[in-house]
Amino acid sequence: MKYIQELRAFIVTTFLFGDVGSLQDDTSFMRGGIIDSTGILELVMFLETNYKIKIENEEMIPENLDSVNRVAQFLERKLEKLAANSAPASGLQNTVISSPELVASNPLS
Amino acid sequence: MNTQHFTSDMLKLDCSNEAERITALIREQVLRRFKKKGVVVALSGGIDSSVVGALSVRALGRERVLGLLMPERDSGLETLPLSRQVASHLGIETVHEDITGILESVGCYRRRDDAIRLVVPEYGAGWKSKIVLPSVLADDQYRLFSVVVQDPSGKRLEVRLSLDAYLGIVAASNFKQRTRKMMEYYHADRLNYAVTGTPNRLEYDQGFFVKLGDGAADIKPIAHLYKTQVYQMAEFLQLPEAIRRRPPTTDTYSLPQSQEEFFFSVPYDKMDLILFGKNQEVSTAEVGRVVGLTAEQVERVYRDIESKRRAAAYLHAQPVLVE
Numbered sequence: 001m002k003y004i005q006e007l008r009a010f011i012v013t014t015f016l017f018g019d020v021g022s023l024q025d026d027t028s029f030m031r032g033g034i035i036d037s038t039g040i041l042e043l044v045m046f047l048e049t050n051y052k053i054k055i056e057n058e059e060m061i062p063e064n065l066d067s068v069n070r071v072a073q074f075l076e077r078k079l080e081k082l083a084a085n086s087a088p089a090s091g092l093q094n095t096v097i098s099s100p101e102l103v104a105s106n107p108l109s
Numbered sequence: 110m111n112t113q114h115f116t117s118d119m120l121k122l123d124c125s126n127e128a129e130r131i132t133a134l135i136r137e138q139v140l141r142r143f144k145k146k147g148v149v150v151a152l153s154g155g156i157d158s159s160v161v162g163a164l165s166v167r168a169l170g171r172e173r174v175l176g177l178l179m180p181e182r183d184s185g186l187e188t189l190p191l192s193r194q195v196a197s198h199l200g201i202e203t204v205h206e207d208i209t210g211i212l213e214s215v216g217c218y219r220r221r222d223d224a225i226r227l228v229v230p231e232y233g234a235g236w237k238s239k240i241v242l243p244s245v246l247a248d249d250q251y252r253l254f255s256v257v258v259q260d261p262s263g264k265r266l267e268v269r270l271s272l273d274a275y276l277g278i279v280a281a282s283n284f285k286q287r288t289r290k291m292m293e294y295y296h297a298d299r300l301n302y303a304v305t306g307t308p309n310r311l312e313y314d315q316g317f318f319v320k321l322g323d324g325a326a327d328i329k330p331i332a333h334l335y336k337t338q339v340y341q342m343a344e345f346l347q348l349p350e351a352i353r354r355r356p357p358t359t360d361t362y363s364l365p366q367s368q369e370e371f372f373f374s375v376p377y378d379k380m381d382l383i384l385f386g387k388n389q390e391v392s393t394a395e396v397g398r399v400v401g402l403t404a405e406q407v408e409r410v411y412r413d414i415e416s417k418r419r420a421a422a423y424l425h426a427q428p429v430l431v432e
Contacts, residue, residue, distance in 0.1 A: 036420055040251045041272045057243070057269065060251040 003051075004072040010046055011068060015039055025068040040065060047071070053078045115395045120381055122338040124345035131330050132168035138303075138328055139169065145303040147173030148328070149293045152203070153360060154191025156343050156352060157331060158307040163346040164330050165305060166199050175296055176203040179289045181212055183363045191352060198349055204296060208288050217284035224277025225256055228268045235261035239362035240270065240278060245374040245413045246406045252374070252413070259364060282361055286322025303327040310335045311380055315414065316421025317372050324424055335381040375410060383410045 004025065012020050015034050029035040035043065043065060044055050053075075064074035139145050147169055150162045165174045176196040180189045189205075196203045212218060225232045232238070237259045242252045254275050259265045270278070290304075297304045306326025308318055313332040318324035331339055336357070343353050357368045357377060373380050379400040386396035386407075393407035400407070 030416070033419065037251065037253070037416060038272070038276070041253055041270075041275060044253075045272050057253075058248075058250060060253060061249050062251070063249075065251070 002072070003075050004068060007071050007075070008068050011035075011043075014042065014046075023068075025072075027067055028062075029066050030062065043071070047075060051075060051079060053082060115386060115389075115391045115399055117382060117399055120335050120337050120385060122334070122341045124342050127334075127338075128164065128167065128342065128345065131164050135165060135168035135328065135330055143303050143327060145297075145301055145327075147175065147300065147302045148305050149175045149177060149297045149300070149302050150201075150305050151289055151293055151307065151323075152176045152178055152192040152195055153307075154188045154195065154352065155355060155357065155360075156339055156348075157309050157312075159195045159348050159352045160339050160343050160346065161305050161307045161330050162195060162199050162201065163348060164342075166201060167346070171200045172202075173302075174199070174201045175300060175302060176201045177289075177293055177296060178203055178205045179208050179292060181207065181209045181285060182218065183361065185358065185360050185365065187355070188360055191355060194349055195352055206292050208285070208292065211288050212284055215284055215288075217281050217288075220284075221278050221281035224274050224281060225258065227274040227277065228256060228271055229258050229266065231260075232258055237363040239364040239366040239371070240275075241267070241366070241370045242372065242374060245409050246402065249409065257364060283319045283322055285361060286319035286324075290322050290325050297327075305330065306332070308332050309339050311373070311377065311384060314384065314421070315373070315417040316424045317368070318424065320424045335385065336377040337381045374413070380410075383407060384414060387411050387414055 008023075008025065011029075011034070012018060012023065015029075016023065023032070023034065027034070029039070040060070044060065047053060048055055055078075059074070063070065065071055135148070139148055148165050150158060150165055152158050152162060162174065162176060176192070176199070178189060178192045178196070180192075193203070222232060225238055238256055240254045240256050242254055243250060245252055254270045255267050256270055256274070256278065257265060257267045293304045296302070304325070304327050306323065306329035308323070308329055309331055310333055312318055313329065331342070334342065340353065359366045359368055359371050369376060375383065379402070382400050383396055385391075386399075393404040393411060396402075397404045397407040402410075
C-alpha cells in the first residue's frame, strides 16, 4: 500500500516514541493500548492536515482507523475518491442546531 | 460468564447497614488514623455531595463538618440556593467562596474562550458553550468531542473539536475543580480537618473527575456506591426532595450540560446496571434485556467502559518514584 511507510512512521514517532516494539501493520491500536481516544484525534488531525482530506464523523470507525493497514487502505480510498470528484475539502463540519427565527416560525412550537 | 439471573433489583442497598459501615469508617479514618478534628465537604447542591455531607454529620456530628459553597460565573442558578438548602438541613456551618475572581485571575475563562475560537473564530462576549460527545449506543464510531456554542441571539452551532481546541478547553475548565480543591484544603488546614471527596462509583471507576481537582481527597465515602445507591441513601438520610430530584449535571460550562451528553452517554440508572453487569461478567444479552438495550449496544458500552478505565488509570495513579 502506497502510504503505509509514512503512516507507520507517524504512529511509531507520535505514540511509541520511536520504539517499534511489537507493532505490526495489523496490530489494533485500541486493543494494543497504542492510541487512546485523544490519540485518535491526533491521528485524524495528521491525516487531514498532511493529505488535505476531510474525515467525516461517520468515517471515524475502527474499521478505518484501528491499525496501520486499515488507515492506509482508508486513506487510499479517500484520496482516490477526492481525485475522482476533484472537490475541495469543505472545512470544519458545522451543524446549525437551532435559531430563534426557526423556532418562532414553527407552527408547532 | 456469570449465569446468575440479572435483575434491576441487584443494586438495592441496605441503607441502614451501609450508612453504619460508612460512618464507622469515617470516624476511624478521620479521627483516629488522620487525627483530624472534622471534615470539609464541598457542597454543589447535587446528590453526591449532599449524601457525603449527611454521612459526615452522622459520623462526626454537625459541629465537625464545614460546608464549602463555591459557585462561579458559569454555575447554574440553582446551585447556590440548593447548596444552602442542604447545609441548612444538615445544620452545618458554611463558608461561601465565590471562585470567579480566582478563575478570572488565572485566565480560566479567557484560555477556554481562546481554545473555542480555534474552531469558532467568532465566539466572544455574550456567547455560551458546552462540549458534548456522540452517543456510544448508536454505532461503532469513535466518540470525539464537539463544542456546542450559542450566540447572543440564541442561535446554536455544533462544531467538531480539533485536538488543540479540545485539550485547550479541558485544560482551562480544569482550573475550576482544582481551584475548588485548593479552597477545600485551605479551610482543612486552618481547621485541622480532612477533606472529603464526593465521587460515586460510576465517576470513580470511569475517571469522571479532574486529577488533583475533585479527584483529590483524604476520604471518599461514597466512591463504592453506584449512583442509584446514592439516591437510595439520600432518601434514607431524608435529604430534601429538591436535592433528590435535581438531575445530575456537570455544572462546569455556561450552557446546561448533562453528565450523559458530556461523558456517560447513557442515563445513570442504565449505566449503573451495565457497569454492574460488566463487573459481574454478565452477558450483554442479559444486561440488555434488563436495561432495554440490544446486546450490541451493551457491548459498545462495555467497550467504552474499558476504554475509560484505561484513561482513568492515569488519573488515579500515584506519583512514580525512582527507587
